[in-house]
Amino acid sequence: MLEICEIFTSIQGEGFNQGRPSVFIRCSRCNLKCPFCDTKYSWEKGKILSEDNIVKKIEKFKIKSVVITGGEPLLQDISPLISILKTKGYTIAIETNGSIYKNLDVDWLTVSPKKETIKYFKNGYDKRFRKIASEFKYVMCNIKDINFIDKKIKVPVIIQPVDNDMELAIKTANKLKKINNLNWFLRLQLHKILKIK
Numbered sequence: 466m467l468e469i470c471e472i473f474t475s476i477q478g479e480g481f482n483q484g485r486p487s488v489f490i491r492c493s494r495c496n497l498k499c500p501f502c503d504t505k506y507s508w509e510k511g512k513i514l515s516e517d518n519i520v521k522k523i524e525k526f527k528i529k530s531v532v533i534t535g536g537e538p539l540l541q542d543i544s545p546l547i548s549i550l551k552t553k554g555y556t557i558a559i560e561t562n563g564s565i566y567k568n569l570d571v572d573w574l575t576v577s578p579k580k581e582t583i584k585y586f587k588n589g590y591d592k593r594f595r596k597i598a599s600e601f602k603y604v605m606c607n608i609k610d611i612n613f614i615d616k617k618i619k620v621p622v623i624i625q626p627v628d629n630d631m632e633l634a635i636k637t638a639n640k641l642k643k644i645n646n647l648n649w650f651l652r653l654q655l656h657k658i659l660k661i662k
Contacts, residue, residue: 467519467541468493468511470504474526478656480575481600481621482558487530488523490546492538497562497581501606501627507536516546520553532558539565547571560602563590568597577602580613588615595619608636614649622649629653 470491477485491504493511502508514522523531531550533543539561547569550557558573564582576598578589586592590601595618602623603614614622624641626633637651656662
């Protein structure tokens with residue numbers, strides 16, 4: 466049984482896999498509650514659904530890419546759901562803030578560190594994720610946030626200005642030209658540009 470906020474289809478609007486049609490499973494509750502969060506409604510109590518019911522809802526969409534997000538999905542035991550989806554041939558991605566370490570059998574793992582976890586982890590995330598993450602995504606609220614990015618990360622680092630702030634995006638682009646890290650990428654939230662969910 467899982468506590469779910471919503472299940473919907475869209476394109477992946479963020480990160481390295483931007484543009485991929487996907488089914489999103491948004492888990493309820495979060496352990497951080499960042500002030501800039503754009504899905505604060507996911508902090509509330511959700512609907513309790515069995516893994517079988519979740520899979521039935523997903524199968525109606527005929528899309529084989531699933532993104533499990535939140536809130537913070539790793540607050541719950543999502544491994545039974547992942548196992549069922551794997552046996553049915555789904556590609557599975559997880560988006561986590563990196564504060565709760567779990568090594569799950571998924572195809573893509575996005576870790577999005579937040580400053581709210583610095584009191585627990587020096588770099589804002591459990592460093593064990595560095596070995597298993599597919600990408601790291603940093604939400605920038607101001608240009609100084611670029612200093613928060615862990616330079617030891619070898620996988621793609623997505624730098625995302627909060628709310629598609631164009632002024633901040635331009636400042637970030639100019640800063641990136643000077644830094645010249647080959648694994649750092651500036652990305653905007655495509656779903657918001659297209660005005661779709």
